[in-house]
Amino acid sequence: MNKKWMLLFGALLSVFIISGCGADKKASTEEKPAAAEEKAAGSEDEAKAVDTAADADKDASDGKEEAADFAELIDYMKTETDAEEATVLYENTEPQTHEMEGVTVSLDSYSLVELKDFHTDYSIPFNDETNGGVILASYTVKNDTDKDLYYTPFMYMSFTGATKDYNNYKDLIPEEGQLPTKLSPDNKYELKAGETITGTYAYPMGETHLKTAMESGSVTVEVPAPTTDPDDLSIALGTKGQFTIDLSEEGAEKTEANAAFYQDLASVDNMGEKNMIEEKEGIGQSQELGDATVTLDGYQFAEFTPNEYEAPRFENFKNGVVLLTVKFNVDNKGSDNIGLDNMGSNLYVNDGSQYQMSERMLSPYEYQESIAAGESGELLQVFVLDKEQYEKIWKDKAFEIELGPLYDENAEDISKGKKAEFKLK
Structure with missing residues (x-):
């Protein structure tokens, strides 16, 4: 249950209990005016406290959409693909950021999920295999400038030994929450001045490619640069960047050691x-x-x-x-x-x-x-x-x-x- 509704329910339940006790005992209903006023004031304060908590929750979410709930996405993906198993192999919630002349892109969190024995209808993005893995990622793009810009969220993924670059596959998770849906040709990839957009990505790999990636220890994601002209994406602001997605504890240790060079x-x-x-x-x-x-x-x-x-x-x-x-x-x-x-x-x-x-x-x-x-x-x-x-x-x-x-x-x-x-x- 949503936390703010739990608070509201608790407050209302408290009022109900107090009222109920008063109905059972006539003497309790014959309170002094001052006591009654104090109780009424207390009830109003409780209600105000609940409203304030709700407002605080709302304010905290203003300007930035909620981060991806990977548990819900994993359940959705398991059901959608009719997979026998969906197991989290590794996850990370420590953000990585890259700034490009007022536009900041962040990898907020990610999760590596192993899928086993899923429907053959989904075998193509998994290299014609029915076992494999999916990297779910949550990205945020923020425009801190005073100008409308354009951002193409082509977050291609690669790793040592990969035979191709991997991109988002839209049919594994709800399409409306995906970054390529929120920034797309339909809106000319527009990123308005002061706007923040958060969305998800799903990178599928068949079990053969997953094994190669795991041996590498990590994968890299290319971060494209924004542009001022939607019809000429070669006009970039800043320099494109790169994120590292570790696939295991060993991969994370290797990435940390590599950072010293x-x-x-x-x-x-x-x-x-x-x-x-x-x-x-x-x-x-x-x-x-x-x-x-x-x-x-x-x-x-x-x-x-x-x-x-x-x-x-x-x-x-x-x-x-x-x-x-x-x-x-x-x-x-x-x-x-x-x-x-x-x-x-x-x-x-x-x-x-x-x-x-x-x-x-x-x-x-x-x-x-x-x-x-x-x-x-x-x-x-x-x-x-x-x-x-x-x-x-x-x-x-x-x-x-x-x-x-x-x-x-x-x-x-x-x-x-x-x-x-x-x-x-």
Whole structure:
């Protein structure tokens, strides 16, 4: 029973009992006027208290819709699919948020549910299997700006070893509560100024894909950016983000350990296991490059073991892999955006006698991702080192980096070919 109705029922029951006792004993009905007034005032106070509690419940829900009740959704899904069993394998209620120039998207909570022996009518989204799993997620999109914007809730999910990107399947849970129903082509994905929208998502996987996901430990969800033009979704505000959905306690522990490393693509895409060898932060070495100030903030050397899906990309490193990830802070004082996805650098090792280029396949940046004019941002550069040479020759000698030139998001040189040099150690 709803809490506020329980309070109201309790208050009315108290009044009824008091009235009933008065009817049984005539003497009780012959109260002094002052006592009667006090009782009436007390009853009014109780009623006001109930009304206040109800108003408080209402006020708490204003501006934000209620979060998904996964228990109800699971029961609905079990009945809808005629599943023999519906078991919660893992759940998390700790929110994750991503802010994009006044628009905040949050993953409020999620639940991984295993379904067994469901109707064949639902086998297609489960890769033609009748056993599998569903990740139920609750998302909130909030527009804190004073302008109407547009948001396409394409929250695609992926994981290491996945053969496709997973999206919402609308026929598993009530359609009216789903985020793609509340933000859809019917309303041109409109997100009004000051508006907050909460909705659900259901990601189905057959048992074969579920097993692969569980082995990975977690999945990732892409968070798209909002736009000012519903007819041109390429005009984005801010930079798209990513949420991590852990599928087990072990997966959560792995995610927590991964957070200690710079988020290059090896970390973001969970490409393997990193073990820290050496790190240094807060270096603060700055150079002027074009119209920007570039500051070497820190570096991390990590032994890297790729997983079975990524191992072919590192097959030339027969003696093991060490990843060097270098973090820069870039203060863009110019009038052009500084492209991140096309930034390159050279690493000089063995006291400058050998060098190699940064590995762009491990860059975490999307096409045309940039640091806007007048803004500051982070830049990561990644180098793949032969573990044996690192341990036997390079690790105790000088490491230097040559960064640049700077390019805008359209790959136009904006630092006149000039580069900046930094000494790591």
